[in-house]
Amino acid sequence: MDPRGDRLRFALAVAALLVTMAAAMTMAALEENDTYDEAGHLAAGYAYLVIQDYGFNAEHPPLGNMLSALPLLVLRPRLPVEHPAWRMRAAPVAGALFLYRNRVRPDVLLLAGRAVTMLFALLLGLVIALWARRHFSPAAALLSLFLFASDPNFLAHGHYVTTDLFAAFFIFCACLVWLRYLSTQRLRDLLLAGLVAGAALAVKFSAIVLWPIFALLDLARNRRLRAASGLRLVIVAVLALFVIGLSYWSETWQVLRGELPLSRHSFLLGLGYLAEHNRAGRPSYLLGEVADHGWWYYFPIAFLVKTPSVLLVLSLVALVGALGRRLAQSGALLLPAAVYFALSLTSNLNLGIRHLLPVYPFLFVLAGAAVFHAGWSRRTRLALVALAAAFQLAESVRAHPHYLAFFNSFVGGSAGGWRYLADSNLDWGQDIKKLKKHLDRLGVDEVCLAYFGTTDVAYHGLRRRPLPTSREVASAGLPDCVAAISMNLLLGLYVEPGSYDWLRSLPPDAVIGHSIRVYDLQKARRAAPSEAQPQARRGPEAGSVEARLIEGAVQQILDPREQAQAPGLGERSFVA
16 A cells, blocks of 8 residues: 555655756757747647638648647737738748747747647656556656656757647557556546547647557457457547547538538648658758658667667666566557557658657656566666666756757767757757857857758847858858858758858867857868768758758748848648
8 A cells, every 4th residue: 555655755756857857848948949840830720729720731730739829829929821921831931920020029929839848748747657656666657757857858849839749648648548448448448548549640640550559459468359359449540530520620510511522621631741741751861961762770770869878778678678578568568669660660751859759658667667677686776776867867967958959978979969860850940049149258240140940030139141152152262250050051951962061171169059050260270171070971862952942031031121032932831
């Protein structure tokens, strides 16, 4: 029996860990400007709530964005629905207009949306702790929660207005409810599993993987699939469709009344858009190479270099314990993680570790259980806990507040992360505010800037002029300025080949948040060998000017004096 004092101590420990996590996320959120996708997600969510425009940012189901936008119903911002960027479904540009040309201050809108993601991050931590306590022990639960609350990946994506954290929350909860149903066989648990699975699919299309996961969990428990198993999955699917229909309620009502063909429902259109994007691929960076196709081994490498070192080791310990049948419940936790991970190998959209977030809650629970319930002696358990806590804290503190750019100690930490991955693993346009602070300390009032992002740099106080490309430097020489460049662009991602090769032989004078390099070109000296700088090998299919078009369009549309020179944009919106 669990004495009241033990329950109180457990509750206080859980509260302390979650409050610490909330403080770390809030500090990081206040130091960072909007990332590349956030404004588009926030504008989309508000549009879904207010005008039911589900065609905007249709590559994502609406529920996650609507949750993020709920606080905006009180703030009542306006949507730029009359602007060409909105009609063209150019989410990054329309999102920037929504965020930076509104009656409500951008920082207020952004923090309001981020607060919802942070809330769900804390709820995910609470679910991890309570489930691990129920099925293992309070000690295992607290270790699992500690690993989650100090994980730089969740400290990063737990405070952004995106769908990734919501997907991790609902997919994990759906699996736990399904496991409970398999144990209890109660109708209410079956109904709840269907509703939560529907919420997961209304957040992220990848949640479709829940159906094979549910089937495999049923098979693992009952040793065979029966007619009743298929019926249960059908019931779950019907309930999930009900939740999805509610998420698109106005369009669903039109379909039911015969006013809109089912094939034009935004859920089905979004599935089609995602399938097409996955078929075509997007520019990606891996191990120094840039290409338009994906790599099947992208996510395994991302997992190895972005997962905290302690979690990697403890996951291996848990796997060994599971194979040796020394760890109860291990199969039920390993199977969903393994199936989701296997699905990632088929993806042609290699954009970041954030797409693997649904795997991690299962690993946190397994890691905590592996320490306390795999047959170790008490002395060994205490040593493992002490070492794990010390090393995990060291990596997390070292990453603060640049959590997005975290890489584990096995690969040298965040400073060398660019050798392995880029994009939302490293540079998502988040560090303009930090760049401004650095330039202020130097007394620099203007910067030559090549920036990957959609934030309004002028709003953050930066006076900028374009950083010349290699071709322009070859004809006009080095510019007389302090230069700053986003790592994505320096590495050759989202720009034409060789655009900034001229900078690669120069050692940076500063690195801002691991995502921006600063060069004082007034005193630059070519000293370091070129191989010491980032060198990207470009595959034969690579090459994209999308980032320069979008970033240029955002800055010029936001600056009315330059609207006449804004480059055109196609109708393609973003994929996150």
